[in-house]
Amino acid sequence: MSFTSFSQYVLLKPELSTSSFFAFKDVVGRVSGSVALESEIGAFNLMAKMELDPSKTNSKYFHIRFSHNNKYWCRNNAGDGFIVAVSTTAEEDITKESCTLFEASSSSGEGVFNLVHVPSGFFVEVGSEPDGRAVVVKGATAANRLTFVNWQTIPRIHRGNDSHQTVYAVSSDQDTANKDTLFWPIKMDEKTIALRCEANNKYCSRNRFYYDYLHAAADTIVNEARFEVKERVSSRKIYDVKYQLDEARIYNKEPFIAGSAMLTNKSNDKATLTSAITYEEQSTSTFTSTWSLTGGVKVSFEGNLCEAVKGKVEVSVEVKKEWSWSEETETKKSSTVNASADVPANTSIKISYIGTKGSYSVPFSYSQEDVDSATGEHTVTQHYDGIYYGSNYYNMDFEVAKPIPL
Structure with missing residues (x-):
């Protein structure tokens, strides 16, 4: 079963399980960041949503990362065989215990597969202990046959209640098997x-x-x-945004050249020359939550944006604006820097302003205040399912080339 058979956002579960999915879970008395079977919330457990990142070295391999906290699956380095999610960095070196590569091996049935831990060649399954933690075992059996659900096909809908003009089911049968x-x-x-x-x-x-x-x-x-789908909400306010910066991830890093200038010294003496470099700064910001259906409600947002600075994510400027979940905001502005260098006599020097363009994601919690469009009642709830996506230029610095004789 190839990596391309999967969707980007998935839920993983044993083939024989109906509503239990692998999720990030801190098991009492066990290692932090256990990967365990969780059935309490089922498909709507935000700690069960995963992203599959393709390997950069082998098209058959991929990394499994929990979306909410950016933690990658790997085998516990304690040698007990348990699968844990403790690192925000993917590791492709299969000789290292911290390697995060997995492979899907086809099994019987459409969409059914065995998940192989690449460094060991062992198969992932639910362990025998009551806490439902995932382990790797040597042989392929019925117990380690898995399947997946495409997260993007599962609508999460805000619930409401209207005691007068609602649609009622006529059946009183509470048997979910009906x-x-x-x-x-x-x-x-x-x-x-x-x-x-x-x-x-x-x-x-x-x-x-x-x-x-x-x-x-x-x-x-x-x-x-x-x-x-429409929510019975006349207005919604998001505030008290708190980012989990220690779980931020920077990815898709690539070099960026803002611009360059030639500094030419035609005199017979060394000179310090300066030239202006003008370039366009671009950044994006997107706020998302696990609610896949927005119900057409615009959101009033009060909080800070984030930005990548010197290879890590930091809290940036404070904003107050109206926006929609999953709506990307792009910001462009013209900036000018002065490039200066000591240029030897009768030479030219090329000076470039370079840096890195990177994307990043940061989980966050927030408070949400809704106003009921029918009653005017204000309701405040706490949420922990936010993920902020952004991109910007960082690590900007000057690069000075060798002098060229005139």
Whole structure:
């Protein structure tokens, strides 16, 4: 099973598990950062969302990183065989105990695979201890057959309650095995879903004869089977933003040349020359949360942005503005620096202003204040699912070339 068979954001679980997924978990009395099976929240556990980063050395290999805290899977260096997530840095050297490379080996069934820890060649499975921690074992068995769920297909919808004008189910059957009462939401975009009936795998749409009824009869997601999600919120404010800077990650680093200038000294004496270099600074910022459906609510934000400085992420300027979750904001501005160097007589020197362009992600917590559009009631909740994505230039400095005789 190739790396390209996976989506970028996934949930991993044993093939035989229905609602338990591998998640980042601090097990009491165990090593911090355990990877363990977690069933309490299921697919909506923000600590279960993972990203698969391709290897730079072998197209078959990849790194598994928890999205929320940027911690990579690896085998515990204590030699006990447990899988842990303790480092924010990927390691490709398979001779090192801290190597974070894995490979998916095809198994029986579509989308079913064995997850191989590359340095050891062992297979990942749920250990025998009650805490459900993941371990690596030597042989491929039914116990280590895994499967994955594409995170982006799982809509997370804010819940509300309207005791007067809501839609009520007529069934009083509380048995979740009754497929006639089970529906799977399919995310279409940031505001739209479709509902698939578990009983017949058809989509709910408006009944052509009884306009107040939903009818699970559409074979495809026709226009009548699309539902727009709207929250009962007139305004939303995000504040008290706290970044977990120790869990920040900088990636996609590449050299950046802002500009250069030629300093020419035509005199017979050494001279200190200066020239201005003008360039365009670009930066981006995006705030995301695990709520995959925004419900069309604009957000009033009060807090700080972040930026990469000298190879690490720091808190930057404070802003107050209106924005939407997952909406990228790009900032451009013209900057000028003075390039200066001592130029020998009758020579020219090229001086360049260079640095690094990098992207980064930082988890953050925040307070959210909502105003109910029906009652005007204010509700304040605490959230720990934010991830800030940004990019900017950093480590800017001058590079002076060797003098060239005139």
